[in-house]
Amino acid sequence: MSLRSKRVVFEKVFAEFRQDLEKMFNFSGLDRVSGMKMYQLVYDMCTAAPRPHTEKLFNAIADFLNDYTIQIRESILDHDDVVSAYAREWKHYSLAAGYSSMMCEYLNKLLVNGTKDNKSRGMVDKKTTVQGGNYRRQTVQALAYNIWKKQIVYTIKEKNSDRFMRQIFELIRRDRDGEDKVPDIVSDAIMSLVELTEHPLSLYIEEFEKPYLVHTRRYYERESATVIANASISEYMKKASQRLDEEVTRNSKYCHKSSHDTVIKECETQYVAAHQTRIQGEFGAMISNERYEDCTMAYTLLSRIPDGVNPLLEIFERYITNIGNGLIIRMGNSIAKDPREYVEFLLDHHSKYLTVCQKVFVNDAAFVAAVDKAFRTIVNDVTINPVAHSPEVMARYCDVLLKKTHKGGWSEQEVEDKLNRMIILFKYIEDKDVFQKFYSRMLAKRLIYGNSASEEAEANMISRLKNACGVEYTSKLQRMFTDITISADVNKDFAEYVKTNPMNTGVDFSILVLTAGAWPLTQVLTTEFQLPTELEKSVTHFSTFYNSKHSGRRLTWLWHLSKADVKLTYLDKRYEFSVSLHQLGVLLLYNDADTFTFKEIIEHTGLNDQELKRVIKPMIDLAVLIVSTPGTFNDDTEIRLNMEFTNKRNKIKVSSSLQAETQQENDATRKAVDDDRKLYLQAAIVRVMKSRKTLTHQQLIKEVIEQARSRFTPSVPMIKKCIEQLLEKQYISRTNENKDKYIYMA
Template sequence: NAHSDQPFQLYIEEFEKAYLLETRQYYSKEAAEAVALQNISGFMHEASKRLAEEAERSRKYCDKSSIDRIVKECELQYLSAHKGRIYAEFETMIARERFEDCSLAHRLLSRIPDDAVPLLEIYQGYIASTGRTMVIRMGSGVTKDPREYVDSLIQLQKRYMDVSNTVFAGNAAYIAAVDKALGTIVNDSSSNPHAQSSEVLARYCDLLLKKSTKIALADAEVETKLGSLITIFKYIEDKDVFQKFYSRTLAKRLIFATSVSDDLEASMISRLKEVCGVEYTAKLQRMFTDMTLSSEINTKFRELSEKSGVQPGVDFGALVLTAGSWPLTGLSSTEYQVPQELEKSVAQFAIFYHANHNGRKLSWMWHLSKGDLRLNYLEKRYELNASLYHVGILLLFNSTDSLSVREVREAICLAPAEIKRLLKVLVDVKLLTSTDPESGDESILSLNLDFSSKRTKIRIAASSEKDTSTDVEQTRSAVDEDRRLYIQAAIVRIMKSRKDTSHVELVAEVLSQAGARFQPSVPMVKRCIEQLIDKQYLERSKVNRDRYVYIA
């Protein structure tokens, strides 16, 4: 016949085509019966077994060129025809931890191009849904104690990374699915408005790195937790928000000397630098530099005081902080009257500093200052650590046992509302007694001569040490302002480089450059462009209104 000179073509026409047709019909019927009679686990095991048997049989009895086509027919009838059933059960397999079935489903559907993609989507969706449910359940508790939120995210990420590595053999697509799911959970606060991840992670860091009588962890344990926290931090889009809140809590730890360890603080900053670069941590590093320089300045001041023979009378020390590096949102009262006992020390330090640092200005942050007092009027000696405002009030009682609220207010020159808040704390700890719970101007404050405490060292936490809703709002406002300036700077850099560019290209480049720190909205970028046009940094092209020209 026509194939006498082409024997292999004869094989294809007379045997292979008919065999493939029979194979298709046979496995179509067998697969339909198997899926009807067995659960999905049994069906997948049967499919795996039949595919292996068919491949072995084809190697024995057919030409090697036919093997792939025959196995393909088996895959089409067993897998492609019934993949919908596998998809429908896959989430249940994950939820019930039927990981052997999950692995088998992945291996089977990966044999056919693109058939495994829906498994990835289901896997990612399940993790994201689990995380959202977890976050919703926490409610407003996230704000009060961030530990459950962060620890739960760490456990969720670790669990499904382990699943991806063991069940799916470290397949990069499944690892990426875990990353995308965690990114969705971390950056979506719509399910729980209290779960602002950037802020919560910053508070969690503060808990780990701040001295506490409630939480006592070994340094090695803190290091481990910081490492896990950085894993979650990488998923955050608004890294600038974390930076703002973290720098604020770091500032308080440094100013009030409440850091667990300088080494742990340095380790955390090093981790942030690895993820976000040197620019991200520049101000944080500067804060540590200021602390070191302040220690040197205080040493020199003491040495000079000893040499000159002018003793300030009290053990005095000052932290000299660079204004642009420290996120100090609150402002000291310019009216505040420094206690007489400290006036000499403050004046001497100011003279010393200006003599050594010409052209610099000192702005005293009284609301962040603290002092130690000894209570000598009781049988038992007590040492008190309190804010300078509280110290100022108590020192007024060195010369008298009783004062009116009006006299206190006039002596230290603070606003009435601030005075009431300060006095309430002193009355609550029973150092003072008051004739009026509301501390009206005419109410009389007296030293409590019967004061008693189990502790000989008493610490009164300053309000500036604690987070308030006002502080949080001020920090968020600062973030918005920083973003505006960052976008404007990026626009000017781009325009200075390109001289002329289209609106679409400019917006796309700004979004790309800002993406590492935060995700700016297109309307925000447009507003910044308009502001720069008003400031005459750039202008619209006279030829094409959709293009911008840089103004040198």
């Protein structure tokens, strides 16, 4: 290759160059085209002496390309299938333009001052034009693309009824209708608009994307209206899902990636957003009839549009709440008798709809939250069935599981599983302090009467409650267990004390020493029980022993919680009764006589008439004692020992009914809850005021509610009452300037 400048006759040299250019664009005689020769010809024309023919060469190439593209346009329009003809011609033309530009590399450098923008295929945004002013300075490839755009794309649009784009949209319509598959060559035709774009996708957007969106909108607007008018909602959703899937495939094949989201959004608008009210309106029936496949389709479709799922969440939550409330209403008063049906129904109900969330709504956190919200409503709403007071019922359910005497026939593992599941419901309870009171009272009875099925199960349950509510919540429960352990050691020490100090205690007995503040022992008798003389020695000796070990402590004897085993030896068959201490006091009277009046028993035992009736009723029902006037009691009513008593069993538990819950105990527990709440709220108010020093009335109420939320939901009137009490006690006071503002009094 020669690099020296020389004189050239432009017309002669260009004619030779044009011949090779024609062969290249026509894809004929390419074996006779020399790239080196073409490059030399361009170089010679651009470096010709005395004047280079750079701009003249550029204009000549432009004239050639104009003539060539006009011929191509006519050839394309001669075909019925304009799109396929266009795509074939574009494929050849773009290749030829690229190779031609490579042959004209020296010309390109001169025109664009040695710079080349790879992103726009050598196009440089300069206002200066070449000689004649018809063309900007640009690479040959850019020139070729601009001429194609002008002579073919725009001319067909403006002068030939836009046959090219209309055929593309018609082919896509036929594909949507299932008549014909869109040939792959259509993609090449559409993508040519991307390649021809100088500025980012401007030609593609204006010529294809915008009109395509209009066609898509009209097509699916008509189709969706027709389908929803003539098909069931299930069929409509299947069609919508099918159409959206088809559009995803179609777009990935024929559209530039920048169009995918826009086109799919338009489809969603017409097929989902336009008819979302109808889908949402049918969702309740889908859930209630367990048409879970339809539910999944509704969820999937409505998830595509803003706020489309929100009405489904409300319907789902309301449905779960209504199902739960309906069954609780139907259970009626049976909940009070047996808590198992209530709790296990709620657990099964909860498990069912969590599974629905996982399988139907792909474990969407919003639907899981809807389940939580529904169960929080079910568990805390006492208006639908006053008997279904969840904290109390769940405490009784735990009591049933943890007692030795449960009738479920469950294994230890089954009990553990049920308690684990119960904690799920427990977390929904707002009044956790109520559960704590009832649970601690029932735990106390299990420990005192030795009814716990498993110490390990009890400890595990306390651990679960601690994890759910913190250490403070279970501190008293833990203390109760500690007392039982310490009591075992105390009994061992007392046994050693009896051995080393020979004494006659009269009976075998053991003691539980309980910490007063930790045990919820609410039952208090209005009269003093007269301890049987047979037990006085034992009690006296133990008191002496304990006081010698723990000076300063005072023992308060809880006779109503004590129990005893007594043998009946006056019959041919020996019987052993398990009785309460009050029952023992009554039975021991009959060592001295066979008959006593009701008044005499009261005088000997110190029990009031109400308590005595409760104590002797199980023994009358068992026929150990016989009443002279069955069903009525007055001072003269005679109660005699049945000298002909018989029973199939040798060991009989007479005290069972006395250990059962009573309405008085429940009322006392509820009252204790109210009292504790008042103290808790007063303490919370003082803590808040001590920290903040000054607060308005509304701010104080808000912060107190926030502090109490983990234990219970306090009522505003209760908080106001506690504030008034603290004002009276001068822990806080109102400011002189604003009576609605409080200050802390140190």
